[in-house]
Amino acid sequence: xxxxxxxxxxxxxxxxxxxxxxxxxxxxxxxxxxxxxxxxxxxxxxxxxxxxxxxxxxxxxxxxxxxxxxxxxxxxxxxxxxxxxxxxxxxxxxxxxxxxxxxxxxxxxxxxxxxxxxxxxxxxxxxxxxxxxxxxxxxxxxxxxxxxxxxxxxxxxxxxxxxxxxxxxxxxxxxxxxxxxxxxxxxxxxxxxxxxxxxxxxxxxxxxxxxxxxxxxxxxxxxxxxxxxxxxxxxxxxxxxxxxxxxxx
Amino acid sequence: xxxxxxxxxxxxxxxxxxxxxxxxxxxxxxxxxxxxxxxxxxxxxxxxxxxxx
Numbered sequence: 001x002x003x004x005x006x007x008x009x010x011x012x013x014x015x016x017x018x019x020x021x022x023x024x025x026x027x028x029x030x031x032x033x034x035x036x037x038x039x040x041x042x043x044x045x046x047x048x049x050x051x052x053x054x055x056x057x058x059x060x061x062x063x064x065x066x067x068x069x070x071x072x073x074x075x076x077x078x079x080x081x082x083x084x085x086x087x088x089x090x091x092x093x094x095x096x097x098x099x100x101x102x103x104x105x106x107x108x109x110x111x112x113x114x115x116x117x118x119x120x121x122x123x124x125x126x127x128x129x130x131x132x133x134x135x136x137x138x139x140x141x142x143x144x145x146x147x148x149x150x151x152x153x154x155x156x157x158x159x160x161x162x163x164x165x166x167x168x169x170x171x172x173x174x175x176x177x178x179x180x181x182x183x184x185x186x187x188x189x190x191x192x193x194x195x196x197x198x199x200x201x202x203x204x205x206x207x208x209x210x211x212x213x214x215x216x217x218x219x220x221x222x223x224x225x226x227x228x229x230x231x232x233x234x235x236x237x238x239x240x241x242x243x244x245x246x247x248x249x
Numbered sequence: 250x251x252x253x254x255x256x257x258x259x260x261x262x263x264x265x266x267x268x269x270x271x272x273x274x275x276x277x278x279x280x281x282x283x284x285x286x287x288x289x290x291x292x293x294x295x296x297x298x299x300x301x302x
Contacts, residue, residue: 011280
């Protein structure tokens with residue numbers, strides 16, 4: 001055999017494994033190489049003689065059954081012990097993941113160190129409320145109008161009080177969504193500024209106020225009597241503390 | 250190799266996966282196996298090197 005293609009490429013061509021370009025190129029070669037043409041005929045005749053011989057024999061069904069039965073009995077012994085350490089490791093890893101995720105969620109909701117994300121969300125809510133027409137859902141300086149308005153809109157009853165005499169006149173109230181839950185938002189005036197006080201129930205014990213700043217706004221967060229309060233405004237932090245003391249009285 | 254290609258109708262890629270040899274080696278191995286089969290069929294007294302079939 002002098003043509004090196006007769007030994008290799010011809011098989012790729014014969015088995016339809018060449019790409020279109022390679023096949024076309026080999027067909028051109030076939031036209032001028034009698035050796036490859038002969039070899040291709042030999043391969044075709046080899047294949048047809050194999051087909052005629054009906055060499056393919058299916059394993060008897062009983063053998064198949066026997067093999068499957070052997071596999072069935074071998075599996076519990078051979079496979080599971082080998083995998084067990086990995087399985088325990090996987091279970092341990094899953095528990096760790098769940099615990100970590102749970103801890104993250106709880107720490108956010110608990111607000112023990114007042115997650116920056118939560119503070120940002122409330123500052124955003126306060127800013128949103130400053131947009132025209134968004135400040136209050138119920139406009140009233142009367143706490144006896146504002147408080148009933150929340151009935152049926154929330155699954156809790158927020159403490160609504162007017163502090164007009166102390167320099168924080170109640171302007172109204174609205175519903176807001178903070179961290180995926182509906183909260184009450186009370187709006188107070190402070191001179192020419194506005195203060196949003198977000199209120200939602202908590203199962204945590206009372207906590208003294210913690211303050212922070214975000215985007216030039218101040219917030220003050222505290223818990224009292226099963227409620228969490230978060231006041232957000234651009235007034236001075238001292239004003240927020242004064243408002244907190246009024247709520248605490 | 251012959252069994253996978255001619256009887257089972259596997260592609261070169263499948264043969265490479267089943268036998269754990271590089272796909273580039275499939276064609277040359279198949280070429281050698283077919284040659285031996287041709288020779289064995291042409292001269293039934295030759296029995297050597299049939300392991301590649």
